[in-house]
Amino acid sequence: MSAAALNRDANRDADPGAPAALVRVEGVRRVYRRAGEELVVLDGLDLEMERGGFFALMGPSGSGKTTLLNLIGGLDRPDGGEIYVDGEALSGLSDGELAAWRADTVGFIFQGFNLMPVLTAQQNVELPLLLTNLSRRERREHARHALSLVGLADRAKHRPRQLSGGQEQRVAIARALVSDPLLILADEPTGDLDRVSADQVLGLLSRLSKEFGKTILMVTHDPRAAEAAGSVVNLDKGRLRGIERRARTPVREPG
Amino acid sequence: MPWSLLWRHLLARPLRSLLTLGSLSIAFFLVCFLRSVVGALEAGVEAASQTRLIVQSAVSLFVNLPTSYQSKIEGAVGVASSCKLQWFGGYYQDPSNFFAQFAVDADRLLDIYPEIRLVDGDEPSFLRRRDACLIGADLATSFGWSVGDSIPIIGGLYTRVDGTPWQFYVAGTYRSTSPNVDGRTLWFHYEYLEQSLETGAAEGPQGAGVFVLSLDRGTDPTLVMGAIDGMFENGPQRVQTTTESEFQRQFVSMLGSVPTLLGSIGGGVLFAILLATLNTMLMAGRERTRSMGILKALGFKDRILFGLLIGESLVLCLLGGLAGVGVALATSKPLAGFFDGFGITGYGIDLGTAAFGLALAIAVGLFAGFAPAWTAARLRVVTALGAEH
Numbered sequence: 001m002s003a004a005a006l007n008r009d010a011n012r013d014a015d016p017g018a019p020a021a022l023v024r025v026e027g028v029r030r031v032y033r034r035a036g037e038e039l040v041v042l043d044g045l046d047l048e049m050e051r052g053g054f055f056a057l058m059g060p061s062g063s064g065k066t067t068l069l070n071l072i073g074g075l076d077r078p079d080g081g082e083i084y085v086d087g088e089a090l091s092g093l094s095d096g097e098l099a100a101w102r103a104d105t106v107g108f109i110f111q112g113f114n115l116m117p118v119l120t121a122q123q124n125v126e127l128p129l130l131l132t133n134l135s136r137r138e139r140r141e142h143a144r145h146a147l148s149l150v151g152l153a154d155r156a157k158h159r160p161r162q163l164s165g166g167q168e169q170r171v172a173i174a175r176a177l178v179s180d181p182l183l184i185l186a187d188e189p190t191g192d193l194d195r196v197s198a199d200q201v202l203g204l205l206s207r208l209s210k211e212f213g214k215t216i217l218m219v220t221h222d223p224r225a226a227e228a229a230g231s232v233v234n235l236d237k238g239r240l241r242g243i244e245r246r247a248r249t250p251v252r253e254p255g
Numbered sequence: 256m257p258w259s260l261l262w263r264h265l266l267a268r269p270l271r272s273l274l275t276l277g278s279l280s281i282a283f284f285l286v287c288f289l290r291s292v293v294g295a296l297e298a299g300v301e302a303a304s305q306t307r308l309i310v311q312s313a314v315s316l317f318v319n320l321p322t323s324y325q326s327k328i329e330g331a332v333g334v335a336s337s338c339k340l341q342w343f344g345g346y347y348q349d350p351s352n353f354f355a356q357f358a359v360d361a362d363r364l365l366d367i368y369p370e371i372r373l374v375d376g377d378e379p380s381f382l383r384r385r386d387a388c389l390i391g392a393d394l395a396t397s398f399g400w401s402v403g404d405s406i407p408i409i410g411g412l413y414t415r416v417d418g419t420p421w422q423f424y425v426a427g428t429y430r431s432t433s434p435n436v437d438g439r440t441l442w443f444h445y446e447y448l449e450q451s452l453e454t455g456a457a458e459g460p461q462g463a464g465v466f467v468l469s470l471d472r473g474t475d476p477t478l479v480m481g482a483i484d485g486m487f488e489n490g491p492q493r494v495q496t497t498t499e500s501e502f503q504r505q506f507v508s509m510l511g512s513v514p515t516l517l518g519s520i521g522g523g524v525l526f527a528i529l530l531a532t533l534n535t536m537l538m539a540g541r542e543r544t545r546s547m548g549i550l551k552a553l554g555f556k557d558r559i560l561f562g563l564l565i566g567e568s569l570v571l572c573l574l575g576g577l578a579g580v581g582v583a584l585a586t587s588k589p590l591a592g593f594f595d596g597f598g599i600t601g602y603g604i605d606l607g608t609a610a611f612g613l614a615l616a617i618a619v620g621l622f623a624g625f626a627p628a629w630t631a632a633r634l635r636v637v638t639a640l641g642a643e644h
Contacts, residue, residue, distance in 0.1 A: 075552055075636040096556050103554020114549045114640065118263040128553050175553075 022182060022215045023049040023072055028081035030067050030238075041067045043238040044081065051182075054209035054216045056226035059235035065219045066187055068235065072217065073106050073185045074098045086182055103131045107176030109186035113168040115160040121171045122147060122156040128179040146174035150204055166197025173204050177214070184208065186218040190225050202228040261566050264543065272571065275535050279575020279616070280582065282528035287583035287604055287612045288590070289521040295434075295594060295602040306476055307367070308468040309502040310483060313493035316505075319462030320492055322449075328466055331482045333474035338363040339445045339463040344411035345421065347398060354394055355437055356408065358445040361387070367469050370436040376402040376427025385450070387426035388443040393595060395428045397439075402427060408441070413448060413459030421457075434601035435503065467499070525615065532623035536568045540627025547631045548639025561632040568624025569617065576616025580609045 025047040032039045041064045049055055057065045070076040072083055074090055083090045085105060093101055107128075108114075115124045125143040134142065147153050150170040160168055169189055176184050186205065190198035206228050208214040218229060226232050227246075234241040265272050310328055312318040322339065329337050343356035361382055365371055374392050380402075381387045390400065400406060407420035415421060423443055431438040451457035470479060480496040487494045497505070547560050587604040594602040 070637050073552070075640075099551065099554050099556045101554075102552065108552050110640065114545070114552075116260075116546055116549060118267040118546075119260075123259075127550070131554055 020050065021048040022051040022053075022086055023047070023217070024084040025068070025072065026082045026084070028068070028071060028078045028083060030064070030071065030076070031079050041238050042071070042078070045235075045238065045240055047233065047240060047243075049215060049217065051215055052209060052213040053231055054206060054229045055218065056229035056232045057217060057219045057235065058221070058223075058226055058232055059241070061221075062237075063235040064238040065235055069185050069187055069217060069219050072183075073108060074102050100131075103128060103179065105182050107179065107181040107184045109169070109172050109176050109184065109189045111188035111191040113160070113165070113172045113192075115168055115171055115175075117160050120157050120159055121152060121163065121167075121174075124160070124171055125174045125178050127175060132179070142178055143174070146178040147171070149177070150174045151200075164197070165193050166200055169193060169197070169201050170204065173201065173208075177208060177212075182215060184214050184216045186216065188219055188221065190220065190222060198222075198225065258566075261563055261570065264539070264563070264567055265570065271535065275532065275571060276575050276578065278531055279528060279572055279619075280578035282524050283576045283579025283612050283616055284582045285524045285579075286521050286615060287580055287608050289517045289524075290608050290611065291583075291587075291602055291604055292594070292599070293517050294608070295599050306470050306474075307499040308470065308476060308479060308483075308496055309499055310466040310468065310494050310496045311464070311502070313484075313495040316464070318492075319460050319464055320466065320494060321462050324487070324492075324494070325463070325466055327486055328468065328483055331479055331486065333471050333479045333482075335469045335471045336363055336366055337469075338367045338467045339465075340467050341445060341448065341462075341464045343408075343413060343441075343443075343448070345408040345413070346411060347406065347408055352398070354391075354439050354441065356441040356443065358448040359442050361442075361444045361446070364389075364442055367467050368436055370431050370433040371429045371442075372432055373427045373429050376425070378427070381426035384424050384426065385444050385447045386422060386424050388423040388441050389427045389429055390425055390441045391437070391439040391595075392428045392430050393592065394439040394441070395425070397592070400425055406441075410457070410459070413452075413457050415451070415457050416455065431600070435499070437595070437600050439595045439600075465502075468496075525619070529619050529622060532568065532572060532619055533626065535571075536564070536623045536627045539567065540564055540631055543631070544634065544639050545641065547634055548636055548641075551634070551636040551639065557632040560634075561628045564628035564631050565621065565624035568628070569620035572616045572620030572623065573613070576613050579616075580604075580612040583612065584609060 025045055028042050028045045029040070030042040032041055041062075045064070045068065047068075057068065059065050067076070071078050071090075072085065074093070077091070088101070090098065090101075115121075116127065119127070122140070122143045125146050126139045129139040129142055132139075144153060144156060147156055150173050152167060152170055152174065155163060155167060155171075158167075160171070163171065169192075173189075176186075184205070189201050189205070193201060202225055205216055205218065209216050209230070216229075218225070220226055230246065232244040232246065234244065310320070310324070312320055319341075325337055325339065328334060338360045339358070341358040343358055345356055346352050347354075365373075365378060371389070373389070376389075381389055388406070390406075395401060398406075402425050404425045406423045406425060408423060409420045413421075423441065429438075445463070448457070448459075452459060452461065468479075470476060476498055480498075483496045484494060543564075550560060551557075583604045587602075591602045594600070
């Protein structure tokens with residue numbers, strides 16, 4: 001992956017044939033059944049996310065934020081409604097096709113970092129590239145470049161347990177962007193971090209959106225984290241309460 | 256397929272992998288070893304002659320027959336030759352130096368047993384001296400004996416009255432061309448034993464344990480067996496005549512159900528290692544639930560995760576199998592020598608046994624890896640990541 005490749009998504013916006021919204025959620029419903037009881041987590045939700053936007057998804061616990069993130073990322077399937085990403089209806093994909101679609105289209109960042117403990121930082125970043133036709137040398141080059149973008153080129157050979165929480169999350173960001181996805185989904189990426197590390201992570205996400213045109217959806221409880229985003233999507237009891245457009249607050253870039 | 260992940264997972268817990276590998280190696284060694292022991296026990300039966308007959312007491316193998324029976328038996332139609340065979344039961348210096356010794360009709364031994372091929376010394380030397388003996392070449396090597404040596408053997412069943420050991424002159428060494436004739440036996444003159452008993456120089460049971468018969472070409476062994484058994488039907492000592500093959504089978508079954516027991520132990524070992532490996536793999540699968548979730552989220556398909564876990568199990572079992580079979584092959588020769596000392600010839604790890612061990616390793620690997628691999632493949636991503644909502 002190179003800066004030129006990352007800019008590809010910014011250029012996609014110029015494609016007159018591309019749908020205006022990268023993500024379109026139409027009447028999505030998700031119900032969990034536990035001990036004979038039905039719990040409606042998402043109740044006919046509609047949402048549109050334009051290309052290159054940085055969205056913060058907020059709401060109280062149990063409002064359906066992570067469920068919506070999982071559904072948009074193809075990690076889960078809705079009980080009703082439809083989700084379109086770049087014009088592709090996710091319900092039409094088989095499990096195998098959905099896995100391939102995830103590898104090609106989405107980059108995930110999790111609260112708990114979710115790095116493979118047996119792999120080094122560079123090997124973790126290389127993981128998504130194992131599903132491509134890139135040679136070993138090319139995979140290494142791409143992974144090194146992604147690590148340098150998050151300021152961790154000198155930590156390539158470290159294992160996750162040898163890194164701080166902030167560094168682990170930056171490795172996870174490098175992993176999320178190494179395959180040049182259209183969409184980056186982040187589930188409380190700063191939830192386990194101190195303020196300084198959180199600012200570094202938010203700075204990186206902001207940069208990915210502004211400079212490289214990546215569309216980002218970030219679940220957060222933290223109003224300060226939400227300030228880094230251009231739009232704040234508010235959920236409550238599985239329903240959309242409104243979208244708040246705002247000017248982004250600059251955050252510190254990683255050192 | 257991200258094979259590097261497979262190795263990294265195996266090496267993630269090196270102690271556990273090493274211990275599992277050690278258990279697998281020992282188990283597959285034991286399986287190969289026990290299979291070969293059972294094979295060796297049965298090899299004598301399989302290689303035994305169908306046309307050579309054994310006449311023994313109908314009461315028990317441990318009851319001797321009168322030597323006067325020999326001439327009557329030779330009179331039966333179809334019998335070409337006969338040879339007394341009497342167990343001596345002695346040892347060299349210490350009871351742990353155990354090997355078989357038989358008193359035989361020296362002039363008939365090599366005719367009755369053409370499988371005995373002299374490699375040093377000659378038959379006339381053996382026949383010339385009453386105290387002469389033939390010994391297996393491997394036996395000679397073990398104790399450093401050679402032709403011309405005098406060997407002191409302490410009698411077990413037959414003791415010398417003056418308390419001294421029996422002295423045997425080594426007239427020749429031999430190798431056996433068939434597993435049914437032990438390559439570590441000492442054969443000596445029955446006459447030497449008989450005269451020692453008659454003169455009162457030694458004490459022990461009279462008569463001969465069995466008579467070994469060779470038949471004329473084209474003779475039906477069944478008719479001869481019936482005729483000989485009929486000869487002594489009303490005599491003081493009834494006899495039972497069998498083919499050598501049947502005699503060997505009875506001898507093996509006299510060991511109790513040792514082959515069955517050994518087979519059962521092998522089966523038990525296999526079953527135990529199967530459960531242990533299954534447990535290890537289930538544990539590994541549970542520990543990797545989150546990792547599997549990460550891989551799934553990144554776009555790795557179910558079949559890749561299935562392959563990763565079943566591959567890990569296969570690699571572990573195959574490495575254990577290779578190590579176990581390797582040790583079995585490496586110890587084949589020394590163990591063969593050890594078993595020869597107990598009269599069990601034909602021990603050895605052949606290609607069939609090695610292939611059997613490796614095939615079992617693959618089967619155990621597939622079986623133990625299937626359940627965790629299937630579970631990993633069926634796992635929902637959000638469940639694996641612990642992110643239900």
